[in-house]
Amino acid sequence: MGEFSKDDLLRSWKEIAAYLGCDVRTCYRWEHERGLPVHRAEDAEKKSPVFAYKHELDAWFREAFKSSNPLESERRAYLWLKWAGIGATALILAAIILYVRGRLVPRQPADFRVDGSVLYILDAKKHELWRWDTGVEDLQTDSYYRSNFQVKHTDQSNILPSLAMKDLDGDGNKEVLFALKTVRDQTGEGVLLCFDRRGRERWRFQAGRELVCASQRFSPDFRIAGFHTRDIDKDGRREIFVESFHAPDWPCQLAMLDASGKLVGEFWNAGYLRELSYQDLDGDGREELIVVGVNNEYRGGCLVVFDPQRISGGSPQTGDFVCHGVGPGSMISYVTVPYTDVSAARGRPVDGLRTVEITANNWIRATTSNGIIYEFDFSLKCVQVTFGHGFMIDHYETRKAGAVTSVLDDGYKANLIGGIRYWNGSAWAAESSMVRR
Numbered sequence: 001m002g003e004f005s006k007d008d009l010l011r012s013w014k015e016i017a018a019y020l021g022c023d024v025r026t027c028y029r030w031e032h033e034r035g036l037p038v039h040r041a042e043d044a045e046k047k048s049p050v051f052a053y054k055h056e057l058d059a060w061f062r063e064a065f066k067s068s069n070p071l072e073s074e075r076r077a078y079l080w081l082k083w084a085g086i087g088a089t090a091l092i093l094a095a096i097i098l099y100v101r102g103r104l105v106p107r108q109p110a111d112f113r114v115d116g117s118v119l120y121i122l123d124a125k126k127h128e129l130w131r132w133d134t135g136v137e138d139l140q141t142d143s144y145y146r147s148n149f150q151v152k153h154t155d156q157s158n159i160l161p162s163l164a165m166k167d168l169d170g171d172g173n174k175e176v177l178f179a180l181k182t183v184r185d186q187t188g189e190g191v192l193l194c195f196d197r198r199g200r201e202r203w204r205f206q207a208g209r210e211l212v213c214a215s216q217r218f219s220p221d222f223r224i225a226g227f228h229t230r231d232i233d234k235d236g237r238r239e240i241f242v243e244s245f246h247a248p249d250w251p252c253q254l255a256m257l258d259a260s261g262k263l264v265g266e267f268w269n270a271g272y273l274r275e276l277s278y279q280d281l282d283g284d285g286r287e288e289l290i291v292v293g294v295n296n297e298y299r300g301g302c303l304v305v306f307d308p309q310r311i312s313g314g315s316p317q318t319g320d321f322v323c324h325g326v327g328p329g330s331m332i333s334y335v336t337v338p339y340t341d342v343s344a345a346r347g348r349p350v351d352g353l354r355t356v357e358i359t360a361n362n363w364i365r366a367t368t369s370n371g372i373i374y375e376f377d378f379s380l381k382c383v384q385v386t387f388g389h390g391f392m393i394d395h396y397e398t399r400k401a402g403a404v405t406s407v408l409d410d411g412y413k414a415n416l417i418g419g420i421r422y423w424n425g426s427a428w429a430a431e432s433s434m435v436r437r
Helices: 013-020 024-034 054-065 070-104 142-147 341-346 389-400 410-418
Strands: 050-053 111-115 118-122 128-133 163-166 175-179 191-195 201-206 211-213 216-218 222-230 239-246 252-257 263-269 273-279 288-295 300-306 333-336 353-358 364-368 372-376 382-387 421-423
Touching: 013 024, 013 050, 013 054, 050 054, 111 142, 163 222, 175 222, 191 222, 222 273, 239 273, 263 300, 288 353, 300 353, 300 364, 300 372, 341 389, 382 389, 382 410
Parallel strands: 273 353
Antiparallel strands: 111 118, 118 128, 163 175, 175 191, 191 201, 211 216, 222 239, 239 252, 252 263, 273 288, 288 300, 300 333, 333 421, 353 364, 364 372, 372 382
């Protein structure tokens, strides 16, 4: 070792660190990892006081780091570790966010498949969410449910849906409503089921009940014709309107359920009910419920208007068509249209109204099953009658066969309008009137 002066001697880790421009911990690491030249008394332990020579440190510094700055290297290493840690944290947070989003925005029912007795519910990407085996060997086909899915339509015998996916209770998740329908058997079709998005049954509604009308007893075997959902009272929860009829006869039940499946109103009609619509008819800001169908006693179509908050009782009937324990109906209006000579010639028992819609000029358009179009204003006064092609062909063929002698002219239309009747609460009237309480 060459000669040195006292100025060349550093007597502690603190002095060594100050000379090198770093902290003591870094000096410890440099001694261990890079051979920093420090000295201890001979045979002294590692924790003994240390000393070092400046000239040795200078030589070591030049050799150990050459062209790099040791503090800059340490800074770069620190920054690398810092950003690596930030990156790892970001990845963890991203994974958590994706997981939470998956929990908060779950896959929703969007499509379905029916195979044999099994209903498969799919998401928007056609991936299976869940399945339910109905246990019904004669379950209607996939194509049937496809044509009776989600919305009302006019191209099938059943106008209202038999399967729908709607958020009933406003929680952001869709429920699945499914009415059991069979191909041949007329019994067992009176059940409407509600499943949550995971396939758990929330509730089920059994349509109909045993009724006695005059001397005839009707079993509780009812068939659901279809259903429709709407938030009728604007509270964020949908009501469900279910139409069902006795198998294989009348009467028909119009049931109103709340979002939890509770029956909150029901109306019994002496004949099928076919379709429904909604409209604020009196301008009070609340929608009325408009239903069309047929009244078997009077053999003509019926148009019924309800306050959806009050659905009860039954249609106005006499004799064999009065059902025990039902009571007067709560409807606002009950209107019938006449039975025609063409239907009589064809041997059809009734002339029912099949569809109802609200036109752009605020008329209620109701069409019979054989194609006569009645249009009413919002006071239920008939504005005009139009003949559809189906009815004109029907009339032409029966007239050609000599079964009818009538002519499709303005007089025929006037007779149809003159045959419209309004129930006023105690009797039938020819003038437009509401039901008086």
